Amino acid sequence: MRALTLDAIREGLEGDFPATMATCAADGTPNCAYLSQVEYVDPAHVALSWQFFNKTRRNVLENPVACLNVVDPRTIARYRLVIRYLRTETAGPLFERMKARLAGIASHTGMTGVFRLQGSDVYRVESIERLPGPVLPPPPERRSLLAAVRACAQRIGAVADLQALLDTALACIAENFSVEHALILLRDPAGGRLYTVASRGYPDSGVGSEIPLGHGVIGVAARERTPIRIGFAQAEYAYGRAVRESALREGIALETEIPLPGLADSRSQLAVPIEAFGELLGALFVEAAEDLRFGYDDEDALVAVAGQLGTSLHVLQAAAEAEEAPAPAAAGRAPVAGPPIVVRHFRENDSVFLGGDYLIKGVAGNIFHVLVSDFLAGGRTEFSNRELRLDPRVRLPDLSDNLEARLLLLSRRLAERDAGVRIEKSGRGRFRLALSRPVEVVEVG
């Protein structure tokens, strides 16, 4: 019989049956303790949460060999592991992953304020033994996650346009993973934050909403570049209002007019960084209203999908820049009628209002202001990404800025506002300002 691997039993490391651990002091006295958290690190290692300087911890520092019992919450299969203490991590991806998960566990077990992660104790797994005893039949697999990854990779890889890429990615995830609520956020390279460019399954799209790096499930996943997964309802990592308020208290300027969408009764959350070629591009977030909806395998699958998404995002951005052509010089005024759209532009933060309604601020607000100003000055409606990128008025925060994504954000906000002005793609690296009403600009400040 082949030896059991940690991968094969890792789904059993989570859930409601607490693991137990025996250690032994140097004087030969054994000790037994309940654990609130066992984290799969890789096929050869687990990490245990260090919360208090207790007998268990004293013992492993003296005598690093320990015995761990875990019970698979689905089948009641029992496993006994002999493990050896290696080191403690007090910062970084593993620590943050465990800290976030512990917040969910603490909330679920009524231990909020008691459980606090001091460190992640990493152990090498020396042996795994399955103990004899009655078991329940495993629940039927909801789906093949490998087939889901394959379907997503094929469809995402076939798309050649940013807007279609984001919509396809969210549709694929919904269809193949049965995940109804998802967000894609991109990194603002200069601002230390992420902005929502696409969402699915919320009453309001939340496109344009922002979250700072390092805050909430999504912000921590992006900053640490590691998936963050929480299996129970909790408040500490709620990513909505509370997170924004804590960021504002720290003096981080954030989009406050557009609320981040979120499930009111969210119980399971998973945020995965989107990366390409070593760069952080953004984050993918999914959530559900049931406990323990996302397991290790779901996490692996969504990391693979996010990898494909990241590569496509990167390639499409590079291709869009390479093909950016100047706009045709000739441009005619489109027929317009009706009362004028009053565009109020606040110089201080480039926030833009259409009539009394907030539209957007920052880079996207500034782009819109430039487009409307050029239209009013010379009747232009055709523009190219390249000229915007080079236009000193636009003030892109960073050369690597994803201008295409900013334009997509602006175009979605305009479509949602439906106030008689839109921007539409008119070709590779080109777009058009489409007005159905006259427009005027009021400068404020």
Add this chain to the structure above:
Amino acid sequence: MPGAPLVDEELAGFLQSGVSVHAASRGATLVPCLVRGIGCRVSPDRRRVTILLLRPQCGPMLADFADNGHIAFVASRPSTHRTVQLKGTDAEAHAPAPGDRALVKAQHEAFVEDVSRYGYDPGLPRTLLGGDWEDVVAVTFTPTAAFVQTPGPGAGAPLEGGR
């Protein structure tokens, strides 16, 4: 003449009320071993505690007890997290007593009721404690130290007054 037993009446009641129990041993090279018990009995004078185990799950544990007698015993009620640890150095394996089967059955029912209160399928705890009675082995020891183990900063403190 020994003083009052370490296990007071209240604690004896707790230990036998259908809580989750575990035993830990260690071998000559200080490698520990851990097994979940299926029940617990306290002697009438409260000086001896017995944990009932399933022999096929014991691994090196019974040999460890024969070798050195060191035991750590922990009992916990899932619904309240109340957890108590006892230590001893004279653990000894033997056949279960005549009344143990009925005692274990009553403790299982209480355990299932305790965890079912917060939405568990009762099949889960029943399966967890299930096994053949022919496989049951009893391990008895004299508690020489007792500790509060309820999660929190106070965990590990010596037990006073049974709590």
